[in-house]
Amino acid sequence: MKTAVVVFPGSNCDRDVAVAVENITGTKPHMVWHRDTELPEVDLVVLPGGFSYGDYLRAGAMAAHSPIMRTVKDKAERGLPVLGICNGFQVLTEMGLLPGALMKNRGIKFINRFVHTRVEQSQTIFTNKYSAGTVISIPIAHSIGNYFADEATLDRLETRGLVAFRYCDEAGELRDDANPNGSARNIAGIYNETKTVLGYMPHPERACDPLTGGTDGRGIFESLLGALS
Amino acid sequence: MKIKVHVTLKPGVLDPQGSAIGHALASLGFAGVENVRQGKYIELDLAETDPAKARETARAMCDKLLANTVIENYAIDLA
């Protein structure tokens, strides 16, 4: 499986995700600079976490307009898988590849802690190594992760099975006190219509090593490896 | 030409920053404060001197970058 990781000025999880991808897939990803206009031949594009362009104006707003993203958008619309993590998710909503928007956490503050999210769909390229309903323990690290969309959009996401992950308690219950940032309907991650683009607020790449964050995030990269090789 | 842009959250969109300010004001002893909303205020100078064209450019800037129309409204003033 060949992967490209897009590096924006201000990205800061680009190395982390590259390390996780290499460890799990055995192949070093291409690091693609935001000003490039061409993508290498790859099976997956990852938009990493961080503070692209300082998160100034709005998180992800400026990155959404960087030269490489025109190409990414083009290819994503024609089926190239894209995984946006944290800031990457924000970029995906800003460029319209995913619906809705990410807003300031309801508690305003930046939060870095382990949360539980429930896998809502197991039949996707991102989650086929999990079973539906599996609860994974995974860190979040953001202040702008409060998912918002209008009711009609939320209903559509639900009926089409496009909600990828939800914040929940250890037992998988969708409780409000298990929702760290106030996201609508406890949404932690969503797919596009074809389930080839995933935006996910938590950091699976930080949960791929038993010494530093457990291994619950490996499933995402293992699923992709299985589906895209 | 100076352009002033106000970007505010659409009515109905929750504004956690606004509410936090409301709480803080209350705990500082300011009574009777309600509906606090926080938005952005952006000022810039535009070389364009024709007001109509300037407004049009400003609108394009807002649609493309300055506001996220999924959640925000904007208002443009020329000065």
Added chain:
Amino acid sequence: MKIKVHVTLKPGVLDPQGSAIGHALASLGFAGVENVRQGKYIELDLAETDPAKARETARAMCDKLLANTVIENYAIDLA
């Protein structure tokens, strides 16, 4: 009584957000854009109905919380 507050960085204070927006606008092809500054815009409702008193309260809110006058200026509008 509706209170509108603009909080802006004092002239000379670095405005990293403003400069970043300026760069982004330029790279989106908007020419002739200069001196982009970003500030905050806060709206709130105050129970007070006397304009002079409302303004005074608003001023106190700005001094105490809404602005840090070491680096920021504020302007109050009553509506």
Added chain:
Amino acid sequence: MSQTPVSEKITPEVVAQHGLTPEEYQRCLNIMGREPNLTELGVFSMMWSEHCSYKSSKVHLKTLPTTGPKVICGPGENAGVIDIGDGQAAIFKMESHNHPSFIEPYQGAATGVGGILRDVFTMGARPVANLNALRFGSPDHPKTRHLVAGVVAGIGGYGNSVGVPTVGGETNFHASYNGNILVNAMTVGLAEQDKIFYSAAAGPGNPVIYVGAKTGRDGIHGATMASAEFSEDSEAKRPTVQVGDPFTEKLLIEACLELMAGDAIVAIQDMGAAGLTSSSVEMAGKGGLGIELHIDRVPMRETGMTPYEVMLSESQERMLMVLKPGREAEAKRIFDKWELDFAVIGNVTTTGHLVLRMHGETVADLPLEPLFSQAPEYNRPWEPTPAQAEITARDVAAPKDLSVALKTLIGCPDVASKRWIWEQYDSSVMGDTVLKSGGDASLVRVHGRRKGLALTTDCTPRYVFADPVRGGAQAVAESWRNITAVGALPIAITDNMNFGNPERPRIMGQFVGAIQGIREACLALEYPVVSGNVSLYNETNGEAILPTPAIGGVGLIDDVAKAVGIKLNADGESLVLIGA
């Protein structure tokens, strides 16, 4: 603002506003052999400030043990360097940003983090961990809540954005900090031993390069505002608090490390608190050379800035470097890629002078060697802190109800969980944090290896207040214990000496006592001091803070998998109490 040259009239008031005593000014006159102009006076005032010259503390700091088999570079450079094996080095330092954080908690704390990060990556290290030692006033003081919220958000806002994990720290509350909080930030970085960069300029003729953000009128001393030549609105134009731009800092880290991978750099120094003045003076001074700068080539954020303003500006996110001849284009390419300002602003000379030019005209010319060798140094009078009566356990009545006592203890703000603080810090970015806040020392794995660094900050100010010598020793010992407790071997410390007004013998006595205690503990534990920072004059209305010598400790563990935390892992585990 107009470009009128600054007034050349140096009155006793102007001298006093620059923080120089009449005796110190006499030294300037002797060195110059004439009256300095305002720009030159500004350079003297900065270089001879307490902050840059350590004039009150130097004689005592010299007594600290700073060498050892694992010390590669002790105090004197931007940060201390220790050997961690495999040809690698850990580079670290702690620094205060107390006063700005009190005035503008968010920006003050944020720029404090930015400054200490620069001290570390200037030396070629990639920053891998941040820590912070915070002291606030009493929790029920009306300002405390606002200050805590702002400082914590500022530390997080900067550290999270640059992508360096904030892995630990400490937080105390005490009424003595009501009007003078302490914000001490520590950064730890990793470098290859053969890729460490120092600040001494070399090679006359070599180009001097300015990179990073533009220079504005940030932080220029309030002292100068009285000068008549500044316009009425000058106050509005001179923010005394800088605004940090972590985004630019992140780009600066990446750009500098990219350039450092090659061999174009001869010397490099960040523009810290004393800006272009101390960076240029120190680089040339350490190299025993001269330096000539063209002020008009400095990238500026505002128009009409005078040489005085440019030299004294404290704008953030800027670096100065000396390159090998002919390597400018290569360096520029990298800084262009990262969209940072880059300018060749001068060159290294053999004159031994700092020469500043504006549009070709000489606007300042001063000899460097005497600026260092004749810098004021004071052995200020001090009184030892009177010994207090020993209180033994037997003197204290046993609490009637142990559960009430326990609740009181764990409910006390100093002991209560600090989770609400450290959850606002990204502690897991970079993927190598093994132990974060919540235990004794934090542990960060060396990227790509099994080994790791154990990190902690410690001080118990009320101990130091009661007995500076033992309190100073205790802070070092606690840091040693915290590192040992996770299974690592303590190697070296950095210190941040926060005290009141050194001109008061009682305060100076606290300082001297603490240094003595730190020295004794460091010697006994073979735990040298490799870097540090002194912050004096922490007082409001004559009320000094508790003496607070914060200690930042660094240790090494061969295999992070063998580290132990404080978590109880299973039923039936035995609890053992050891020690005195």
